[in-house]
Amino acid sequence: MLPIAQLALTLLLAGCGQVWNDPYPAADRGKNVLYSVFADRPKHLDPAQSYATDESQFTMQIYEPPLQYHYLKRPYELIPGTALEVPQPKVVEKGGAVFSVYEIRIRPGIMFQPHPAFVEGSFDLGKERIEKLVTPYQLPLGTRELTADDYIYQIKRLAHPQLHVPIFGLMSEYILGLKEYAAALKNARKPGEWLDLRQHKLEGVERVDAHTYRVTLKGRYPQFAYWLAMHFFSPMPWEAEKFFAQAGMAEKNFTIDWWPLGTGAFMLTENDPNSRMVLERNPNYRGVPYPSEGEPGDEKAGLLADAGKPMPFIDRAVYTREREAIPLWNKFLQGYYDSSGIGSDNFDQAVRITAEGDAGLTAEMEARGIRMDTSIEPTVFYLGANWLDPVIGGSQGAEAAERARKLRQAIGIAVDWEEYLSVFANGRGVPSHSPLAPGIFGFREGKEGMNPVTHEWQDGKAVRRPIEAARKLLAEAGYPEGRDAKTGQPLVLYLDTTSRGPGDKAFIDWWRKQFAKLSIQFEPRQTDWNRFQEKLRKGSTQLFIVGWRADYPDPENFMFLLNGAQARVKSGGENASNYSNPEYDALFAKMRHMPNSPERQEVIDRMVETFRRDAPWIGGFHRKSFGLYHGWLGNLKPNEMADNKLRYYRIDPAGRAAARQEWNRPIVWPAILIVLAIIAGTIPAIRSYRRRERMAARLAA
């Protein structure tokens, strides 16, 4: 009976709508809703703890830091968010020490989203009442104006003993008194009680008036302005902490980490990270106008059509969890997701590469009105050489260092990253010639940006040097034909990698082929992620591949990856290759505090030159992201720095509904045919059964 009931129910549901495979409720059809996906459940939505990109797609629609990135302009430009202007640091000297003071003025009249924490009496709900709640929004809702105190409270939260703040280590080096504040809070905390940070003063943060606060940093740190555009520095009302600290809240997963509270264009009204998350328009949002200027070409692309209009343009955004790529891709093609990335499996279906090497959409995608945008991510993935290794790092004396340098340079020529990107990434990346990703200040295009150690300029483009040049360097390094000139032993190099599945054989074989060009014996050391990280920490690797995604668009955020003070083994920092060069470090110390200027460019050029000569990274690439969007999604421009993009988007719900209708017409005849075939198959069986029964009766008679 159950299949019949299910079939009847399907037909009933089909009768209610025009398509049968629509995964969304019929009531939502034609509404101004954006449909998107998330693959992994967010771990943290608390602005102090969250640090993952896939969490930012939620947090940055809800929380508003004082600054933000311009949506359209390139290179990336910091503009005021809730602040009235981008603060300029005031450098003061006190007791022989230098301090930078940032005074941030907040725009008055900004209101928080509706939330029960702002309602009187909401701090004493009682366990029974909390137990019955499905969401906190079932309670009476209130709001209040955003003040400087909310920003101060959040900065204090960076030192909270119960929170794991990824940037605490970094910020405690700069924000005056933050480290001591953390120690004081640790002592002040009483188990099971809410820790009211308002009662504890932080030296480096000061309230000037209701809408102004000051942050004092030790020394100079111009990159701090970029951090002010990240959710770590967004406001947190104390009421939210007190509200969620009530007994019974945590058992219901009612925490700030789960139910964010902000002033942004959207508020999280449904949070089931196992299935779907829903952002709805914040009714108290002030309606920030859409930007009226951008890059040349933006106007022609229609990106300025909404200039000056109050945002957001959509009412709701529904994020569905899709763990597997196949359903995600098919639902995108059916029009049930408004945008999609491109997986390796679908790349050929979506993208065609022209003879000139340009990527374009296939006819199938174009016929559906799908558009594609590409952008180079602020990332760098590289083959790192461990500076502490005697062979590849040359850690045993000047002669060994020189041999190792030439060895690294030789490998740098032999490893064909252009081929790597073509084979393993469908061309989604550009080979790196320096640590800096394109679009970051200091990055040079063309011949000036080419690494002359590994490439040469031919016919207007960088071409990898011939393998003979690499062999020559290898011989100079003391390994002619891949053998130690003194001992005659073959040179064996080890690559530590987490690629160890059956599907990774091609990857390993490719690497073997690269080293074979120089007759170097290649040994992969395949391991799991934990052991790999442990090896990096202990410096027991030789060669390894790791990557970095920048926090902000400043060369400092790439160049510090090679700073000696950041060496992984020595200090647990981000310099995974443990590269150490006093010349580079001195230049870095100078460059990090400079404003973007020709002088800074000059210093960066010298650093890049040092980097190319020493080759602590033996080549690598910057990832290129490909995004596909349906024609009904408007105001879309790739922005690798801004995460608060949802409010800029515009949807054409009628166009989407029409496309879905056209693309998803149910085809019923195969199902009917299957049912008929089953029925037809049972008829001979029934006849045979009856015949047998009759035969048995005759025999019995």
Add this chain to the structure above:
Amino acid sequence: MLTYIVRRVLYAIPILIGVNLITFALFFIVNTPEDMARMQLGAKRVTPEAIDKWKAERGYDLPLVWNPTEESLYNKATRTIFVQKSVKLFLFDFGYSEDKRDIANEVKSRMWPSLALAIPVFILGLVVCVTFALLMAFFRATYLDFWGVVLCVAMMSISALFYIIGGQYLFSKVWNLVPISGYAGGLDAAKFMILPVLIGVVGGIGGSSRWYRTLFLEEIGKDYVRAARAKGLAESVVMFRHVLRNALIPILTGVVVVIPLLFLGSLLTESFFGIPGLGSYTIDAIQAQDFAVVRSMVFIGSVFYIVGLILTDISYTLVDPRIRFE
């Protein structure tokens, strides 16, 4: 019977301790508390202080199984990760996941999607497979039986993944009959469940039907069946009243034991169809190295398995009057 059940429940305690111990050993052979901390805190800007703080907050700063820093023997044995993390399990207090979500709350909410998928698959699958097996047994040694077995072997040789991807492709993408994936609560779940249930049932036909057919054929060859035929009973009566009932004992052995496990969901199906059940919860936890969740799910699975075995024993008495617990 009550004495028997109590005895079996008491037997379960050492089994559960053993399971817990094995889970603990297997997990910590592969992962250290520091690995877990790093997995939770991410790879960027993680300081040793942050690692220590994470471990201390969750009790992973203790030694694994023996604490030499304690003075008393009791504390040496109990002030350890193993004991601190295990004792509460026996009170069904699962605590919080490593990202501080209440596990009991998660299990409660994720159990229903798993059941919404598993129960129809279980019941329909049983009905379809038993029917198909009876059909093959009825037409034994005919072409229908032969091709039925061939079909079963072919179906059981095909990977479950093929059924899922093929089903999604045909029914959802080409014919546009049902959503490819997704889930909704209440009655709205029906349209999302049709395809995974269908695939679950079809995917199970091969193996189960072939096995049930063997059981039926074994019964058909017995003397009491010959006697039933000799006294003039119709073949259908022989099959349904005698053969089916007697073949139920081995079928029950395999079937009743899995009933409690239905709660735990299906790892693959839930993942591909976006069903937020306990199967995908377990997969997430393994990938995130969330020991608290892995340990809890293994414990719950063990408890359910033991309950399933007890239910199987009880069901024997219902289908075979010869079996008595005394």
